[in-house]
Amino acid sequence: MTPTVSIQPQDALYWNKIRNDFPILQQSVNGYPLVYLDNAASSQKPQQVIDSIVHYYTTYNANVHRGVHTLSQKGTDAFEAARKKVQHFIGANSEKEIIFTKGTTNSVNLLAYTFSQQMLMPDDEILITAMEHHANLVPWQMACERTGAKLRVIPMNDEGELQLDQLDNLITDKTRLISVVHVSNALGTVNPVKYIIDKAHNHHIPVMIDGAQAIPHQPVNVKELDCDFYCFSGHKMCAPTGIGVLYAKQTWLEKLPPFEGGGEMISDVSFEKTTYNELPFKFEAGTPHIEGVIALGQAIDYLENIGMDAIYAREMYLHNLAYEKLNTIPGFIPVGKAAKKASVISFLIDGIHPYDLGVILDKQGIAVRTGHHCTQPIMKQFNIPGTVRASFAFYNSEQDVEFFIAAIKKAVKMLS
Amino acid sequence: MSASINEIQDEIIEEFELFDDWMQKYDHLIEMGKSLPIMDASLKTDDRLIKGCQSKVWLVTSKKNGLIEYFADSDAVISKGVIAMLIRVLNNHTPEEIVNADLYFIDRIGLKEHLSPNRSNGLVSMIRQMKLDALALSN
Incomplete structure (x- = not known):
């Protein structure tokens, strides 16, 4: 594979065009624009597929x-x-x-x-x-x-x-x-x-x-x-x-x-x-x-055609953007702090059950995964019931990150 | 005479009709959960857990003067609200009334998308366990 170096992770014009290749993302869920952050469970499909x-x-x-x-x-x-x-x-x-x-x-x-x-x-x-x-x-x-x-x-x-x-x-x-x-x-x-x-x-x-x-x-x-x-x-x-x-x-x-x-x-x-x-x-x-x-x-x-290097850079850019903002939310507890990480943020908010958070996020059009993620031994080691997991794909946008953070803030307000 | 299962269901439907957005409905559900009496930690044993919920829901069922009494708690506030609502509907009825109850209110309170049968929210498991417990205490 030829690494694509020309596409920058912040190139809004390019990545917007890519996002438009995914028809499923152009919809509303529960009256809010769909923000799909459950990519680690399954990805969406571009029109050509x-x-x-x-x-x-x-x-x-x-x-x-x-x-x-x-x-x-x-x-x-x-x-x-x-x-x-x-x-x-x-x-x-x-x-x-x-x-x-x-x-x-x-x-x-x-x-x-x-x-x-x-x-x-x-x-x-x-x-x-x-x-x-x-x-x-x-x-x-x-x-x-x-x-x-x-x-x-x-x-x-x-x-x-x-x-x-x-x-x-x-x-x-x-x-x-x-x-x-x-x-x-x-x-x-x-x-x-x-x-x-x-x-x-x-x-x-x-x-x-x-x-x-x-x-x-x-x-x-x-x-x-x-x-x-x-x-x-x-x-x-x-x-x-x-x-x-x-x-x-x-x-x-x-x-x-x-x-x-x-x-x-x-x-x-x-x-x-x-x-x-x-x-x-x-x-x-x-x-x-x-x-x-x-x-x-x-x-x-x-x-x-996009290039796996460009995809990696884009996803880590979105991941880092979200992580920085999550880190400012009181009670944010990241689960898994490895030095080398992929575009997955597994977390808890202190005092809030991940299931509750997942339900209130879904009400706001945000798709995340909650639970043990088919890794029960990990949850046992950390002694937690599960986590909320947001996983980013290259077709996510900065706006997705913004909506996600705003929805979490609203959920925290309701649930604490 | 106390209210029948259907009268309580209708009462809950009316309550939820007062709210026009989902946030108020969930706030109300969460409040219902908070109204449950506190369960002692010693009662929160694994054999009392309802299987099939993403959160932990403990259910204790007993019978007094021929009527079923439920007592429950959960580590998640929404699940606790759901079980509190079910207790409100089914508590203090005969095993027969509980087993035969048609819980139509769930479809009508505008929380259907979250309380619909889905393996992760556990609503179906909660109802099943409550009915099974009632059946076991029917004689």
């Missing part, structure tokens, strides 16, 4: 990879072109390393299931971190239950940073895999995954990165990271729901058994024996989410 789905069903809908007829060929071309786009977007070596899944959760489950079948023995260890989303915790817990392996956890300090000085003690000759979240959805912490990967590789341990919150907001290059597996979701990066990616090094995909059986993933089938299809199809049983894949390709085109 929406159009690509309509275009697919209007002009070339057919099943892929099988038909010799024109529509099927056209569909297959678009489908495989999207796989190439994903490959280039994350800097993978080959399109064979791109497995389409339903989303990050499905990617982690695919890996945890196949990895545990092939690689895990009783008393082996899987190492995760204290700030994992349930999606990168429960599948490994289930894998451990199936195999008798044990789950071990890299702890986190009160700032919301991993205590990596403990990594040397936690890595043992039983460690079979380390799975780490790239960017924490609940705290916004950006983890030093490259450091962890290098350390793990010194011990010949593979590393999976949960990139659901990283991919939409910063440049990611799996070759530079040298991670063995990288998972992410389409719907957080301007693509539809129900489509995601598991990137894996080809050697791993060759070694691991298939996940689901069915059509598409086979080479030869008889009642006695079935041989499996080549990569990546070995891991893609059944008719895939064709329009989802094509629209994911469109979303990547859209993001690359």
